[in-house]
Amino acid sequence: MRGKLILAIVGLAFIAALTMAGINHHKRVAMETKCVQQMAMLWEMARSHVVEAGLSVDTAISQADLWQYMGGQFSTNMRCPLGPSVYSPFTFRNGPQCPYSEAHNQALAKISAQPAYKMYKMIVEREDRERKTR
């Protein structure tokens, strides 16, 4: 009788631990997704900004510089859900960086290696070529 009770308690604790781990994992994935999506958006807005303003791909671009693409001056404070700091200014060449998680940066790098991002590489390569011939 007592053995069964202990088994039940251990079983419940085990299920609770699994559930917590599952919730934490789910939260972590959701936070990474949000961070990476935001960085990808910033990078895309930086592309428009670089092309429209004729900037170098090595110009540091802050979120404040991108306000016109964000639908207002007050939405220029995107940040990783893991911490309070907004994304630092970044160059179009390198893209935004998450200050809190290397995994988030690696996930963004993986995305930017996809064919859809070929245009990004072309813009950088074109500027590098022009610089060499100057």
Ligand SMILES: [Zn+2]
């Ligand atoms: Zn992040």
